[in-house]
Amino acid sequence: GESVGLHLPTLSVQEGDNSIINCAYSNSASDYFIWYKQESGKGPQFIIDIRSNMDKRQGQRVTVLLNKTVKHLSLQIAATQPGDSAVYFCAENMASTGFQKLVFGTGTRLLVSP
Amino acid sequence: DTAVSQTPKYLVTQMGNDKSIKCEQNLGHDTMYWYKQDSKKFLKIMFSYNNKELIINETVPNRFSPKSPDKAHLNLHINSLELGDSAVYFCASSPPGGELFFGEGSRLTVL
Numbered sequence: 001g002e003s004v005g006l007h008l009p010t011l012s013v014q015e016g017d018n019s020i021i022n023c024a025y026s027n028s029a030s031d032y033f034i035w036y037k038q039e040s041g042k043g044p045q046f047i048i049d050i051r052s053n054m055d056k057r058q059g060q061r062v063t064v065l066l067n068k069t070v071k072h073l074s075l076q077i078a079a080t081q082p083g084d085s086a087v088y089f090c091a092e093n094m095a096s097t098g099f100q101k102l103v104f105g106t107g108t109r110l111l112v113s114p
Numbered sequence: 115d116t117a118v119s120q121t122p123k124y125l126v127t128q129m130g131n132d133k134s135i136k137c138e139q140n141l142g143h144d145t146m147y148w149y150k151q152d153s154k155k156f157l158k159i160m161f162s163y164n165n166k167e168l169i170i171n172e173t174v175p176n177r178f179s180p181k182s183p184d185k186a187h188l189n190l191h192i193n194s195l196e197l198g199d200s201a202v203y204f205c206a207s208s209p210p211g212g213e214l215f216f217g218e219g220s221r222l223t224v225l
Contacts (some may be wrong), residue, residue, distance in 0.1 A: 008154070008155055032211070034213050034214075038155075041218075041219075042218055042219070043118075043204055043206075043216035043217050043218045043219050044157070044204070044214075044216045045216070046213045046214075046215070049213055087155055089157065091214075097169075099145065099162065099164055099169045099170070100145065100162075100208060100211065100214075101159060101162065101170055102147075102159065102214055103159065104149075104156070104157040104158075106154075106155075106156060107155045107156070107157075
């Protein structure tokens with residue numbers, strides 16, 4: 001959907017805490033989901049992905065949870081570090097054809113204090 | 115080596131001008147994209163090409179014309195620039211069914 005409001009939602013945490021960033025997606029038929037991290041002045045970087053036949057996937061310090069019943073995706077970052085400060089986007093593949101159409105959520109800004 | 119590279123990184127121009135942004139990927143992907151990121155950080159897909167063929171055109175004005183001379187390149191030409199075109203434009207590429215790899219963005223400012 002379209003972005004609303006003047007400011008991104010912001011999550012402020014202390015270094016060492018665990019962070020949870022949430023995302024509501026729109027299409028129950030979406031089969032592929034990705035979390036991206038965007039640092040200031042840079043392009044979005046892939047963090048972790050998950051397909052609709054799974055409900056959890058773990059990477060290094062990150063875990064993605066998928067709840068298809070309520071169309072909800074979350075990104076958990078363990079032991080958050082100052083270098084994790086960035087804007088985080090979820091994206092869903094909304095293509096009805098064989099080609100991908102990744103649609104991004106509005107983003108959440110993560111601020112990590114030392 | 116840069117995987118997805120865009121030029122120029124910054125572009126400042128007057129309303130009514132025509133400008134182009136170039137994109138090249140060396141990842142061997144068949145699919146390339148253009149996204150627009152507005153001042154609220156919202157990322158919106160504009161176009162997608164697969165092996166030089168247009169796949170997605172998200173109701174972008176006709177003033178925007180993508181061109182893919184080969185599957186490693188996807189350029190974006192914008193005619194008659196308007197104030198509302200000011201944004202950061204990101205090029206990306208992807209393998210089949212996989213994640214998108216983004217370039218560093220091209221910040222367009224229309225005065």
